[in-house]
Amino acid sequence: MAAQLTVETDHSRFLKQVSFWLTIILFIKLGGFFTWSNNISITRVIKVISRIAMTTSIWYLYRVIIKRGAVASFGWQHSLSPLLYSAYLLLGFVSITWSTDPGYSGLQWFMDLEGLIFCYYFIACFILIDYFFAGSSVKMYHVIGNAVMMMISIFLVGMYVNPDTFYRLTHGGEEARLGGFIMNPNELGMLCAVGVSCFIFNIYRKHRIIWTFVKIGLLMWAIVLTGSRSSTIGCLLIAFFHIRQSSNTRLKLMMYAGALLAIPVAVQKLLIKENAGGLDEVMSMTGRLPFWTALITEGLPRAPYFGFGFMRIANTDYFQGEHIFTYAAKMTHNTFIQVLMNLGFVGFTIVVFQLVFTIRGFLQVADREKSLICVGILIPIMINSFTEFGIFGETNYGILFYQLQIFFISLSINPLLTPREKLYLHRRRPELRNG
Numbered sequence: 230m231a232a233q234l235t236v237e238t239d240h241s242r243f244l245k246q247v248s249f250w251l252t253i254i255l256f257i258k259l260g261g262f263f264t265w266s267n268n269i270s271i272t273r274v275i276k277v278i279s280r281i282a283m284t285t286s287i288w289y290l291y292r293v294i295i296k297r298g299a300v301a302s303f304g305w306q307h308s309l310s311p312l313l314y315s316a317y318l319l320l321g322f323v324s325i326t327w328s329t330d331p332g333y334s335g336l337q338w339f340m341d342l343e344g345l346i347f348c349y350y351f352i353a354c355f356i357l358i359d360y361f362f363a364g365s366s367v368k369m370y371h372v373i374g375n376a377v378m379m380m381i382s383i384f385l386v387g388m389y390v391n392p393d394t395f396y397r398l399t400h401g402g403e404e405a406r407l408g409g410f411i412m413n414p415n416e417l418g419m420l421c422a423v424g425v426s427c428f429i430f431n432i433y434r435k436h437r438i439i440w441t442f443v444k445i446g447l448l449m450w451a452i453v454l455t456g457s458r459s460s461t462i463g464c465l466l467i468a469f470f471h472i473r474q475s476s477n478t479r480l481k482l483m484m485y486a487g488a489l490l491a492i493p494v495a496v497q498k499l500l501i502k503e504n505a506g507g508l509d510e511v512m513s514m515t516g517r518l519p520f521w522t523a524l525i526t527e528g529l530p531r532a533p534y535f536g537f538g539f540m541r542i543a544n545t546d547y548f549q550g551e552h553i554f555t556y557a558a559k560m561t562h563n564t565f566i567q568v569l570m571n572l573g574f575v576g577f578t579i580v581v582f583q584l585v586f587t588i589r590g591f592l593q594v595a596d597r598e599k600s601l602i603c604v605g606i607l608i609p610i611m612i613n614s615f616t617e618f619g620i621f622g623e624t625n626y627g628i629l630f631y632q633l634q635i636f637f638i639s640l641s642i643n644p645l646l647t648p649r650e651k652l653y654l655h656r657r658r659p660e661l662r663n664g
Contacts (some may be wrong), residue, residue, distance in 0.1 A: 231575050232619065233605060239364055241299075241654070243297060244358065244362060244365050244366070244367050247290065247293075247294065247354070247358065248284075248366075248367045248371070248372060250290055251287075251290070251351070251354060251367070252372050252376050252379070253370060253376075254283050254287050254290065254351075254625070255283075255351070255373065255376040256376040256379045256380060257279055257282075258279070258280065258283040258347065258629070259281050259376060259377070259420070259626055259629075260279060260380065261275070261276050261279035261280040261283065262409060262412075262624070262626045262629075263411050263412050263624055264411050264412065265350075265411065267410075270482075273351060279339070280343060280344075280347075281442075282345065283347065284343055284346055284347040284350075285348055287350045287351050287354070288350050289422055290350075290354060291350045291353055291357075291659055292353050294354055294357050294358065295357065296657075298361060298654065298657035298658035298661075299357040299358075299360070299361040299362075299651065299654075300644060300646055300650045300654050301642065302643045302644075302645075302646055302647075302650055303353070303356070303393040303640055303642065303643060304641050304642065304643035304647060305590070305639055305641070306590075306638070306641055307586070307587075307589070307590030307593070307638050307639045308582065308593070308637055308639060309582075309586040310586045310587040310590050310635050310638065310639055311339050311348070311582075311585035311635055311639050312448065312585060312634055313579060313580075313582055314345075314583050314587075314632075316579050316583075317572075317576065317579050317580055317583060318338070318341060318342060318345070319448045320575065320576055320579065321338050321341070321539040321571075321572065321576075322338055322539075324535060324536065324538045324539045324571070324572060324576075325338065325538060325539060325587050327535065327538055328349050328537065328538020328539060329537050329538055329541045329543070329544050330538065330541055330546070331538070333540065333541070334538045334539035334540055334541060335444070335539075336541040337539055337623060337624055338474050338540075338623040341624060341628060343447060344624070344628060344629050344632055347431040347629075347630050348629065348632040348633045348635070348636050349399045349636055349640070351633060351636075352369075352633060352636040352637050352640055353380070353640065355367065355369050355634075356640055356641065356642060357642075359428065359659070361654075361661075362643045363405075368430070369633075370428075370430040370431070370556035370602050371427070371431060371436070371636070373423065373424070373427045373432075373606075373630075374424050374427035374428040374431070374444070376641070377420055377421070377424030377427070377448070377654070378422060378424055378428075378444050378447070378448065380420065381404060381417075381420070381421055381424065381447070381448060381451050382447075384407055384408070384411075385447065385450075385454075388407060388454070392405075393409075394409050394410075394411065395407065395408070395409045395411065395620070396408075397409045397414060397606075403530030406454070406455055406456040406457075407451060407454035407455045407576065408455055412470070413617065414455040414456060414457055414519075414615065415455070415457045415459055415460065415616065415617050416617060416618065416625060416626075416627070417451070417455050417457070417612070418451075418452050418455035418456075418457030418459070418460025418461070419457070419459070419460050419463065419609050419610060419612075419613040419617070421448040421449070421451045421452045421455070421460060421464075421627065422448075422452065422460045422463040422464045422467060422608075422609035423606055423610065424448045424611050425445050425448050425449060425452075425467060426467045426606055426608065426609065427446070427602075427605070427606070428441050428444050428445050428448070429467070429471050429605065430598070430602065430605075433598075434588060439642070443505055447510065449464065452464055459610075459612050459613055459615070459616050460609065460613070460616070462612055463608055463609035464609070466608050466612070467605055467609065468543070468606065469600075470604065470605065471605070474601065484519065484595055517562050517563070517616065519550075520550070520561075520562070521561065521562075521563060521566055523551070524548060524561055524566055524570060525546075525552075525566070525569070527550055527551060528542065528548055528550075528570060529545060529569060529570065531544070533568075533573055533574060533576055534573040534574055534575055535572060535573040535576070536568075536569070536570055536571045536572040536573035536576060536639060537570060537571055538571060539571055539572070540560075540567070540571050540622075540623050541570075541571050542559070542560065542561055542567065542570040542571060543570075543580075546559060548561075548570075549560050555635075560618065560623050561621060561622075562616055562617055563613075563615055563616065563619065563621075564614040564615070564618065564619020564620055564621045564622045565577065565580070565621070566613070567618075567619065567622045567623075568621045579623050584620075587634070587635060588601075588607070588639070590638040590639065591603040591604055591607065591634070591638060593602075594638050599638070602637075603634050603637060603638060606630055606634060607631075607634065610627045610631060612631050613627055616628065
C-alpha cells in the first residue's frame with residue numbers, strides 16, 4: 230500500500246508539471262500568431278521558430294507522458310470530421326499548382342499543416358492523461374483558459390506601459406482599440422471570449438471560484454477595450470448558453486437578470502458606437518456587405534470551381550472591385566467566402582460538410598462535459614469566422630482552436646492493447662495490473 234501511495238504522489242507531482250508545461254507551450258504557440266515587431270523579416274522568424282519549436286515541444290511532452298506509463302494506442306470516432314478536413318487540406322495542397330501566388334499559398338498551407346500536427350499531439354496528451362492517470366486534475370479548458378489569460382495580461386499591462394503599441398486608433402483617431410498593430414482587435418476579442426468560455430467550466434467544478442471570476446472579469450474588460458462587436462455578441466451567447474445548462478433555478482434567474490441588464494450597455498457602447506459609424510455601419514457589416522457582393526458577383530465567376538489557389542482571392546495580391554463601394558483587401562473577412570474564392574465550389578462543398586459533421590460530433594459525443602466545451606469554444610470562433618479570418622481563412626489561432634476540437638471529439642484510446650503494449654504498461658505501471 231505504501232508503495233502504491235508513493236506512486237500516486239509521484240503522479241500528482243508529475244501531472245502538475247505536465248499541466249504547467251501544457252499551458253506554457255500553448256501560451257508561446259498563441260504568441261506565434263501575433264506581430265511582435267514592425268520588421269516583417271523579424272516577425273516571420275519569430276513566428277516560424279516559435280511555432281515549430283512548440284510543435285516539437287508538445288511532441289516531446291507527449292513522449293514524456295508515454296514513458297511515465299501510458300500506451301499510445303489510439304482509435305477514431307466521428308471520423309468524417311478529420312477525414313473531410315484532410316480532404317480540404319489535400320485540395321489546398323493541390324491548388325498550389327494553379328495558385329496565383331504559389332509561394333504564399335504554400336506558406337499558408339504549411340502553417341495549417343504544422344498547426345494540425347501540433348493539435349494532434351496536444352490533444353493526445355490529454356487523452357493519455359485522462360485514461361492512464363485516473364483522477365487527474367489536468368483539464369484542457371483550464372490549460373487553454375490560463376494560456377489565454379497570460380496572453381491577455383500582456384495587453385492589459387501594455388496598454389498602460391506603452392499605449393502607442395498596444396492601442397489601435399480607428400475611425401479617424403476617434404476610437405482607441407486594444408490590440409494595436411500587434412493583433413487585430415476583433416481577433417484579440419475572440420481570444421478573450423474563448424478564455425471566458427473555458428473558465429466557466431472551472432465554475433462548474435467549483436475550482437477556485439473567486440479567482441476564476443476575477444479572470445473572467447479581466448477577460449470581459451479586455452473585450453470591452455477591444456471594441457469588438459463580434460466578440461461581444463459571442464460572449465453574450467456563451468453566457469446564455471451556459472445559463473441554460475444550469476439546474477439551479479435561482480442561479481439561472483440571477484444570471485439572466487445580470488445578462489439582460491448588460492445588454493443595453495453592450496448595444497450602446499459596442500454594437501452601435503456613434504463615433505464609429507453608428508447603426509449604418511452595423512447594418513453594412515462595417516462596409517463588408519458591398520465587398521462580399523463584389524467578390525461573389527465579380528470575382529467568383531473568374532474561377533468558380535477550384536478558385537484562385539489556397540488563401541488567394543484574386544489574380545493580384547488584393548481584390549479590387551469595379552464598384553466604388555468596394556475596397557481593396559487581401560482576405561475576404563468571411564471564412565466561407567474565403568474558401569469559395571480560393572478553392573471554388575468544390576472546396577466550399579467540402580468545408581460545409583466538414584463543419585456539419587464536426588458539429589454533429591460535438592452534439593453526439595458521449596461525454597457531456599466534452600460536448601459543452603466544444604460548443605462553448607465554437608461559439609466565439611464561428612462568430613469571428615463571419616467577419617474576420619475564421620476557421621478556414623488565413624492562418625490564425627481560430628484555426629488552431631478548431632483543429633483542437635476536431636481531434637478532441639475524434640481521437641480516443643483503443644482499450645484493446647497488443648501483448649507487447651500490455652507488457653510495457655505492466656512494467657511501467659505495475660499498480661494497473663489489477664485495474
